[in-house]
Amino acid sequence: MTAELLSVQRRARIHAALGDPARLAIVDALTLGDASPGEIAHHLDMPTNLVAHHLKVLTDAGLVVRTRSEGDRRRTYLRLQPAALAALTAPSLAAVDRVVFVCTHNSARSQLAAALWRQRTGDLAASAGTRPASRVHPRAVKVAHRHGLTLDPTGTAHIAEVIHDGDLVIAVCDNAYEDLTNHTDAGPVRPQLHWSIPDPVRLDTDAAFETAYTDIAARIDRLAPTLTTGADHA
Template sequence: MNTERTSLAVRARIHAALGDPARLAIVDTLAAGDAAPGELAALLSLPTNLVAHHLKVLEDAGVVVRTRSEGDRRRTYVRLVTEALAAVVTPSLSPVPRVVFVCTQNSARSQLAAAIWARRSQVPAMSAGTQPAERVHPRAARVARRHGLDPGTWRTARLNDVVQRDDLIIAVCDNAYEHLPAESRPRLHWSVPDPSPADTDAAFEAAYTEIAGRIDRLAPALSPPEATEKSRS
């Protein structure tokens, strides 16, 4: 009985937190990718002090958490706690011709993301780096093989050599996101911790799990333009 009451109290707190239009708009925005508080204010045309208030309410309800950037340590990003919001559905997004996953070195996270995406979506995917390494990280290749992916054809590439005008850029790295050109639109940000400093199979496995979960939520909301046209005809 106590467990049931606790569960009801937690659920009620989440529902109460979502009972404000501005907070619901914040959650809808974070369903697709992480954002800094200032970015949320700009995207939603809200004063920064009001965003701070709404984020505290959402944090207290366990709906969002803050993480510090691995790039600019002065910055924080807000992310959705999807376990607390199983009922929140990723909003439908505009069709895109291609997705480009980006991290700094294009040696692990972005490579894994593009490979996982290819299994989940009909939208083509590529990967690239803002400062690409000479080769793919061996542990990333090992994790890929454990999950039935083939890293044999993976090669690192520079973002400017890969990206095209209408691509959806998804930065899976704080550093890469913070160095994207201002004109790079559309784009999303996934604050996935870099597994390279730890350099353990567990860290790379954690990155894989994080990326796969995010792709599972986003892929159903995206479709290629031709699929949208067919559904209308």
């Protein structure tokens, strides 16, 4: 059995253990400190036999361990295992040299994503388009400036000029993703990730570009901790 499958199965057991409101309440109660089973029962106003059942499930899932009191040896205390909760996060992606964000015209979403990635991670990033425009959209430049980013108004490029082996390619629009995955003449470029971010140019308002920026920023914050880039493993 592969390590990846074992990891998924372990995470599934933890999720299942946390799927009961009473067990989640027990985990919450142990988040900041240890407690005895009797204290848990009192705190949650729960019968001791029911507490015992839930504790067995949590223990079997590796979320809780029992320790014997160093004072009164008849007492046991429950301790939360934070590493088990940390295991709920998805495994890290394989190491990559650089992140390249792709959209159709390379005029808004992909430009903002690359600039944001560089700002928030300090790592290499680039952007490209399947049918690049001649310039970056003025509203993209404007929202970038508002958030302390700099975009080159004429800095658009075609994917063939940008993407190399070792890049993590992220399609930030549906059209580019579908062009690169559905068409046999799209070449060797295939996005490893797809972010379905609505095109702000369709509405062409400052609010639409701000919404796109916020969506991209949140996705970058989720992805960055899972990724090892060339700068990290050089």
